Amino acid sequence: MPCPAFSSPGVVSHIMSIYLDTSVIVAYYCPEALSLRVQDLLREHAKPALSLLTELEFTSAVAKKVRMKELGSVDGNRILAKFISHVDAGFFRIIPVENHHWQLARGWIGLFTTPLRTLDALHLAIASSEELQLVTTDKSLFQAAGMLDLGARLLV
Numbered sequence: 001m002p003c004p005a006f007s008s009p010g011v012v013s014h015i016m017s018i019y020l021d022t023s024v025i026v027a028y029y030c031p032e033a034l035s036l037r038v039q040d041l042l043r044e045h046a047k048p049a050l051s052l053l054t055e056l057e058f059t060s061a062v063a064k065k066v067r068m069k070e071l072g073s074v075d076g077n078r079i080l081a082k083f084i085s086h087v088d089a090g091f092f093r094i095i096p097v098e099n100h101h102w103q104l105a106r107g108w109i110g111l112f113t114t115p116l117r118t119l120d121a122l123h124l125a126i127a128s129s130e131e132l133q134l135v136t137t138d139k140s141l142f143q144a145a146g147m148l149d150l151g152a153r154l155l156v
Contacts, residue, residue: 017093019049019127021120022057023137024155029058029079030065034137037155041135048135049093051126053119058083101125114144124150 018041027034028042042048059080066076087094105121108114116124120141127134133151136142145152 017047017049017130017132018045018135018153019051019095019123019130019132020054020092021050021123021134021136021138021141022054022061023141024135025050025054025058025083026061027137027155029083030062030071034155041155047091047093049095049127049130049132051095051097051123053097053122053126055083055087055094057119095126095130097122097126101129104129108148114147115140116144120144124148124152127151 024038024041026032028038062071062076062079065071066073071079086092101122102125104125105116105118108124109116109118109121117140120138121144123136123141124134124145126132128150133153134141134145135153135155136145137155139154142152142154
């Protein structure tokens with residue numbers, strides 16, 4: 001059963017492919033202030049990309065919401081199952097994290113000129129290597145992308 005928020009075959013989507021960081025995935029699957037904006041974004045783009053890192057971070061984010069009692073465990077399991085069903089159904093292009101991504105991320109952090117955190121640098125490296133526009137709700141990550149002259153979009 002297709003996810004209604006994803007663009008359908010008859011809908012013209014944007015040419016530039018996008019890479020979704022974990023903050024965007026969390027806002028899509030968990031009720032948040034930006035959830036409707038993310039749904040609109042996903043209607044505009046066919047098969048957005050994310051990485052295996054995003055899958056792991058998303059699971060961690062949902063687990064944290066359950067531990068902090070923002071979600072019940074039943075809801076947490078339902079959200080994770082829905083996400084995995086969308087991954088398995090091919091709604092996303094899944095990018096494996098490869099050695100060259102780690103090297104690029106390390107190089108950017110080693111410039112000492114950006115506020116990049118470890119996993120944010122890795123998300124940027126994956127998006128950049130695949131020539132994808134990074135989409136995030138994280139202002140610090142968006143700022144770092146700009147400092148590195150990388151294509152990024154901030155959802156606010």
